[in-house]
Amino acid sequence: MFAVTILGNNSAIPTLERHPTAQIVTCNEQLLLIDCGEGTQLQIARYKIKRSRLRYIFISHMHGDHYFGLIGLINTLSLLGQKEPLTVFGPPELETILHLQLECSGTTLQFELIFVPLREENQGVILEDKELRVSFFPVHHRIPCFGFIIEMQKRKRKIIPDQARAYEIPAAYFSHLQEGADYQRKDGLLVKNDWVTLPPPPGKRYVYFADTQYSEDLAVYAQNADLMYHETTYLQQLEERATERFHSTTTQAATLALKANAKRLIIGHFSSKYTELSGFEEECRQVFPNTDLALEGTTYLI
Amino acid sequence: MFAVTILGNNSAIPTLERHPTAQIVTCNEQLLLIDCGEGTQLQIARYKIKRSRLRYIFISHMHGDHYFGLIGLINTLSLLGQKEPLTVFGPPELETILHLQLECSGTTLQFELIFVPLREENQGVILEDKELRVSFFPVHHRIPCFGFIIEMQKRKRKIIPDQARAYEIPAAYFSHLQEGADYQRKDGLLVKNDWVTLPPPPGKRYVYFADTQYSEDLAVYAQNADLMYHETTYLQQLEERATERFHSTTTQAATLALKANAKRLIIGHFSSKYTELSGFEEECRQVFPNTDLALEGTTYLI
Numbered sequence: 346m347f348a349v350t351i352l353g354n355n356s357a358i359p360t361l362e363r364h365p366t367a368q369i370v371t372c373n374e375q376l377l378l379i380d381c382g383e384g385t386q387l388q389i390a391r392y393k394i395k396r397s398r399l400r401y402i403f404i405s406h407m408h409g410d411h412y413f414g415l416i417g418l419i420n421t422l423s424l425l426g427q428k429e430p431l432t433v434f435g436p437p438e439l440e441t442i443l444h445l446q447l448e449c450s451g452t453t454l455q456f457e458l459i460f461v462p463l464r465e466e467n468q469g470v471i472l473e474d475k476e477l478r479v480s481f482f483p484v485h486h487r488i489p490c491f492g493f494i495i496e497m498q499k500r501k502r503k504i505i506p507d508q509a510r511a512y513e514i515p516a517a518y519f520s521h522l523q524e525g526a527d528y529q530r531k532d533g534l535l536v537k538n539d540w541v542t543l544p545p546p547p548g549k550r551y552v553y554f555a556d557t558q559y560s561e562d563l564a565v566y567a568q569n570a571d572l573m574y575h576e577t578t579y580l581q582q583l584e585e586r587a588t589e590r591f592h593s594t595t596t597q598a599a600t601l602a603l604k605a606n607a608k609r610l611i612i613g614h615f616s617s618k619y620t621e622l623s624g625f626e627e628e629c630r631q632v633f634p635n636t637d638l639a640l641e642g643t644t645y646l647i
Numbered sequence: 648m649f650a651v652t653i654l655g656n657n658s659a660i661p662t663l664e665r666h667p668t669a670q671i672v673t674c675n676e677q678l679l680l681i682d683c684g685e686g687t688q689l690q691i692a693r694y695k696i697k698r699s700r701l702r703y704i705f706i707s708h709m710h711g712d713h714y715f716g717l718i719g720l721i722n723t724l725s726l727l728g729q730k731e732p733l734t735v736f737g738p739p740e741l742e743t744i745l746h747l748q749l750e751c752s753g754t755t756l757q758f759e760l761i762f763v764p765l766r767e768e769n770q771g772v773i774l775e776d777k778e779l780r781v782s783f784f785p786v787h788h789r790i791p792c793f794g795f796i797i798e799m800q801k802r803k804r805k806i807i808p809d810q811a812r813a814y815e816i817p818a819a820y821f822s823h824l825q826e827g828a829d830y831q832r833k834d835g836l837l838v839k840n841d842w843v844t845l846p847p848p849p850g851k852r853y854v855y856f857a858d859t860q861y862s863e864d865l866a867v868y869a870q871n872a873d874l875m876y877h878e879t880t881y882l883q884q885l886e887e888r889a890t891e892r893f894h895s896t897t898t899q900a901a902t903l904a905l906k907a908n909a910k911r912l913i914i915g916h917f918s919s920k921y922t923e924l925s926g927f928e929e930e931c932r933q934v935f936p937n938t939d940l941a942l943e944g945t946t947y948l949i
Contacts, residue, residue, distance in 0.1 A: 358723050361692055383719040384686050390663055407751040409722050417685040417715045421660050438751035442744065449709040449740035451790050488753050 347372055347497040347549055349572065350644040352388035354613035356578050356592075357410045359383060364641060365410035366614060368574070369394050370551060371644075372477050372497050378402045378418075379493060379553055385414035386421050392642050397427060401472060403479070404435030405555030406490035412439060416446045423454045430457040434471055434481070436489055437462040463491055475500060478548070482566050484557035487591045492554045492566060497647070499545035500524075508541040551647045552607070556614065558588060559597035567605035572647045574639060575601060576614035581628050595625050599632035613639035649674055649799045649851055651874065652946040654690035656915035658880050658894075659712045661685060666943060667712035668916060670876070671696050672853060673946075674779050674799050680704045680720075681795060681855055687716035688723050694944050699729060703774060705781070706737030707857030708792035714741060718748045725756045732759040736773055736783070738791055739764040765793055777802060780850070784868050786859035789893045794856045794868060799949070801847035802826075810843040853949045854909070858916065860890060861899035869907035874949045876941060877903060878916035883930050897927050901934035915941035 348371050353364030365382025369389070376398045378385070389396050399422070404412045412435070422431065433439070440460040447454065461471060465483045468491075472479040478496045483489070501523040509519065514528050514536065522528065528536040552567040554575045567573045578592035587594045593601075595612070602610040610633050612625055619625075622638055629636035637645070650673050655666030667684025671691070678700045680687070691698050701724070706714045714737070724733065735741070742762040749756065763773060767785045770793075774781040780800055783793045803825040811821065816830050816838065824830065830838040854869040856877045869875045880894035889896045895903075897914070904912040912935050914927055921927075924940055931938035939947070 358726050359689060359719075361689060383716065384689065387661060387663060387686065409719055409748070409752060413715075413719045413722075414685065417661075417711055420711050420715075424660050436751070438747070442747055442751070445740070445744055445747070446711070449738070449744070449790075450711060488751075 347551075347647045348644050349551055349574070349611075349647060350392060350394065351611075351613065351639045351641050352385055352392065352394075353382050354615060354639045354641055355410075356576075356614045356616050357408070358617040359410070360617055363615065363617075364388055365413075366555075367414065368553070368639075370495055370647075372495075374398065375400060375477065377477075377479075377495065380405055380411040380555070381413075381415040381418060382410045383413040383417075386418040388641070389418070396422060396425075397429075400429060400431060401479075402431065402433045402435075403481075403493050404433065404439055405492070405553075406486060406488055407436050407438055408488070408556065411555070415439075416443060419443070419454070419458065420452065423452070423456065427456045430459055432459040432461060432472075434461045434463055437464065465489060465491075482563075484555055484563060485560050485591065486556045486558070490555050490557065492552065492557070492563070494566060494570075495551045495553070496548045497550075498548040502538070502542040502545055504542050512536045512541060514541065549647050552605075554598075554601075556591065557593060558591045559593045559601065561601070561604060564601055564604035567601070567607050570605060570607040572609050572611065572645060573602055573605065573607040574611050574613065577612040577625055577629065578614050578616050580619070580624055595628035596632055599629040599636060602633040602636070607633075608635065609645075610636040611639040611645055612636060649853075649949045650946050651853060651876070651913075651949060652694065652696065653913075653915065653941045653943050654687055654694065654696075655684050656917060656941045656943055657712075658878075658916045658918050659710070660919040661712070662919055665917065665919075666690055667715075668857075669716065670855070670941075672797055672949075674797075676700065677702060677779065679779075679781075679797065682707055682713040682857070683715075683717040683720060684712045685715040685719075688720040690943070691720070698724060698727075699731075702731065702733060703781075704733065704735045704737075705783075705795050706735065706741055707794070707855075708788060708790055709738050709740055710790065710858065713857070717741075718745060721745070721756070721760065722754065725754070725758065729758045732761055734761040734763060734774075736763045736765055739766065767791060767793075784865075786857055786865060787862050787893065788858045788860070792857050792859065794854065794859070794865070796868060796872075797853045797855070798850045799852075800850040804840070804844040804847055806844050814838045814843060816843065851949050854907075856900075856903075858893065859895060860893045861895045861903065863903070863906060866903055866906035869904070869909050872907060872909040874911050874913065874947060875904050875907065875909040876913050876915065879914040879927050879931065880916050880918050882921070882926055897930035898934055901931040901938060904931075904935040904938070909935075910937065911947075912938040913941040913947055914938060 355363035657665035877900035
């Protein structure tokens with residue numbers, strides 16, 4: 346299971362119907378949270394996300410609609426007795442603020458809070474384990490702001506059935522081949538793994554563009570992405586305003602998806618001025634047909 | 648109109664049904680906010696409070712369930728174009744945190760944000776205008792924490808009708824008498840205001856005890872209060888836990904209301920462990936009959 350669940354799809358001013366940015370990425374048993382606007386902990390409860398499985402949080406930038414809910418979530422996890430460490434990746438100022446907030450409330454967390462500061466000059470991989478690889482890259486916003494690439498790594502090598510049969514390897518041994526093992530035959534021949542298997546296929550990739558002005562140079566980060574999220578704060582008509590405010594329009598997001606040759610696009614961060622969202626989908630689809638609205642409570646497979 | 652509207656009545660862990668502490672005090676055209684847990688701005692929207700009339704915010708202490716929603720509310724007021732100054736009263740650390748949050752997001756507020764630090768040694772009146780007088784006092788919590796007394800001042804003196812008639816003052820002049828004016832009779836006699844009026848009756852008083860351990864010495868702040876709010880984090884059975892955690896039980900809150908000779912008590916800050924609240928009301932009423940639950944979205948006249 347590799348999927349993203351939308352917890353909020355609105356821009357700066359939250360409404361009763363649309364919450365600020367937050368997304369849960371599920372990678373088998375692991376949960377990752379990307380951005381954490383005010384009220385995210387309630388959205389997690391509303392959509393019955395297993396918060397005890399949350400190990401990593403990624404904050405794209407220091408505008409409030411992307412992080413004001415973080416301290417409340419951390420507090421609640423601690424009150425609920427979470428023991429496993431929690432790692433937060435975000436701009437360095439975030440660490441200062443979190444520590445001040447914990448200190449002045451006299452809070453001792455029940456778990457280890459690890460903070461990894463994101464700085465543009467260190468762009469690249471920030472997390473890698475058996476299943477996952479996460480990297481970050483800078484986007485173009487009014488203040489330092491980062492996008493994230495989340496890749497679910499395939500661990501198992503792909504068996505070439507004809508070859509494996511030709512070397513008379515029993516099917517019961519195939520799982521070892523997938524893990525990279527060689528095979529010792531009874532006649533003394535050592536069958537090297539790469540004679541009978543291919544490297545794991547490339548992992549699926551989710552690319553999260555945070556708040557950003559349109560810029561063609563960003564397409565490189567989403568080349569052939571299985572799923573790409575891009576903000577569309579405004580409809581195309583307000584392109585000038587989007588540029589002024591370091592945001593993007595529908596047509597711009599869809600153009601980037603096209604240039605990146607992404608497989609699918611979901612869009613969000615809608616300005617509160619819009620109550621009806623169908624125009625967003627329509628405008629994007631004219632440029633990039635495989636576009637959907639990032640709807641709260643909906644899970645999109647990657 | 649002098650009333651309090653409850654926006655949240657839960658303790659530390661918010662639930663989908665009960666939000667953290669926040670209350671709106673309406674004093675004719677003015678709105679005051681006491682405490683501002685996460686999500687308060689949405690509660691303000693949900694209950695159709697006119698946020699543009701908000702001028703004063705009082706934060707009792709630095710536990711998150713009493714202030715995590717403040718920065719989001721301030722941000723939203725600015726985005727919505729509020730121009731009038733906003734004054735926040737709270738512990739000094741709050742000012743540091745707010746400024747950091749505004750600074751790292753590159754936010755320039757559209758209105759003047761005035762911060763008044765509350766320190767125990769300065770306890771007393773912090774706000775006084777034609778209608779209102781607000782003072783603060785320390786309560787007994789794990790970290791510095793303050794209660795608030797909000798008094799709606801009566802400006803008009805009370806006319807003694809027999810006396811006014813005896814001096815042959817025309818009824819058309821009564822409104823001037825209420826404002827404190829003397830009356831010049833045609834025969835040359837100057838009727839002094841205090842011959843025909845009494846001082847304004849004492850104003851109505853709302854006393855907000857924030858999070859606190861039970862302590863008899865607090866009763867002095869709510870003597871004869873028209874309405875008193877007290878936390879009841881736990882039912883009486885958990886008195887020991889309440890004391891350990893610097894909170895109060897039902898019976899303790901009701902006992903304080905009794906000792907203070909308050910006219911009416913409302914209770915809140917219920918622990919998330921309770922889904923059913925009727926026991927809270929029942930236990931309090933055994934000691935102090937005029938008790939009600941502080942229910943979200945409900946307005947209580949003072």
